Amino acid sequence: MTTGVEFLPCIVAFCCVHSAYQAADAAGRMRIPYPENIIMVHIPCAGRVDTLHILRAFENGADGVVILACHEGACHHILGNIRAKERVERANALLREIGVDGRRVEMRTCAPNDGSRFARVCHELEEKIKELGPSPLRKHA
Amino acid sequence: MIIAERKPLEDIKQMIAQYKKILLVGCGTCVTVCWAGGEKEVGILASQLRLAFRRDGGELETLEATVERQCEKEMVEELKDKIQQVEAVLSLGCGAGVQTIADRFEETPVYPALNTKFVGMPEREGLWIENCGACGDCFLDRTGGICPIVRCAKGLLNGPCGGTNKGKCEVDPEKDCAWTLIYRRLEKQGRLDLMRKYYPPRNFQAVVRPGKIEAQRV
Numbered sequence: 001m002t003t004g005v006e007f008l009p010c011i012v013a014f015c016c017v018h019s020a021y022q023a024a025d026a027a028g029r030m031r032i033p034y035p036e037n038i039i040m041v042h043i044p045c046a047g048r049v050d051t052l053h054i055l056r057a058f059e060n061g062a063d064g065v066v067i068l069a070c071h072e073g074a075c076h077h078i079l080g081n082i083r084a085k086e087r088v089e090r091a092n093a094l095l096r097e098i099g100v101d102g103r104r105v106e107m108r109t110c111a112p113n114d115g116s117r118f119a120r121v122c123h124e125l126e127e128k129i130k131e132l133g134p135s136p137l138r139k140h141a
Numbered sequence: 142m143i144i145a146e147r148k149p150l151e152d153i154k155q156m157i158a159q160y161k162k163i164l165l166v167g168c169g170t171c172v173t174v175c176w177a178g179g180e181k182e183v184g185i186l187a188s189q190l191r192l193a194f195r196r197d198g199g200e201l202e203t204l205e206a207t208v209e210r211q212c213e214k215e216m217v218e219e220l221k222d223k224i225q226q227v228e229a230v231l232s233l234g235c236g237a238g239v240q241t242i243a244d245r246f247e248e249t250p251v252y253p254a255l256n257t258k259f260v261g262m263p264e265r266e267g268l269w270i271e272n273c274g275a276c277g278d279c280f281l282d283r284t285g286g287i288c289p290i291v292r293c294a295k296g297l298l299n300g301p302c303g304g305t306n307k308g309k310c311e312v313d314p315e316k317d318c319a320w321t322l323i324y325r326r327l328e329k330q331g332r333l334d335l336m337r338k339y340y341p342p343r344n345f346q347a348v349v350r351p352g353k354i355e356a357q358r359v
Binding site: 050051052055056058059094095097098099100136137139 | 149150181184185188189191192193195196
């Protein structure tokens, strides 16, 4: 009899509608499974994500946050993914200041038709956050 | 404008460690432009503090507000209702803003979240350079609009010194020699004769602390 409960991380994925969101659809159409504990947030462009959105995700119980954007040079709004990258770096720095591992936030890119990459990235993130364990920023019961 | 930067989080945490509910107040003027204390920074710092308290096993409740100009008592008046609900105020304004709130709401402790650094201008996005020392005895008419008092590492009125090196400063080779800049500027304006003039030590009594100016009504 096992007493431990497997840790299922809560990962918030901000998905650009021009790339990752379509890639998630593609993964679905191709019947490629990806973790059900990824909470997808539909965004018009990765550049819409603010540092505050990332912090708020942690306040609301996320164990990890990822911004899934268009590949560099392929942003429909030209610089949205570059700006998102800067904000991820800022959020990392703010989390490190609190004493939290900055690896809990990251940015990945994917093409709209690349469902298999989307699924692979989600699995990688899940594994990484499982290794890091539950977020120390979760609200105490 | 006034340039400020946020204090280290650890310092801010120590200042407010004893409180359970605070109000963070931003300023919509200088510190908004220099990314230190505007509405956005208030939101980020509030969230970061809530997370930091939670990380340490505590809980912090925050209210947020940003006034147009924190250095004007009429404008901080709008904070009245919110200040009544909290134990302390964390100001993201410059030193003048902190003191304006502290003077108006004397019974509530007001803490500074920023270090007010200097009077400066944006060099490029995200980079601000000090270009005025607020010395009270402006010298710019003689130097082509470049202030040697703050932009020269030695604050020389009669430069350049022997340490100028290909337009850079001996104190910091990354920085331009202010007096070389002044020379080039005056050369463009055909006013190089000003370089040959000797300027006596300036008037250090031009601003007696604390400064006070009363304008004549017109």
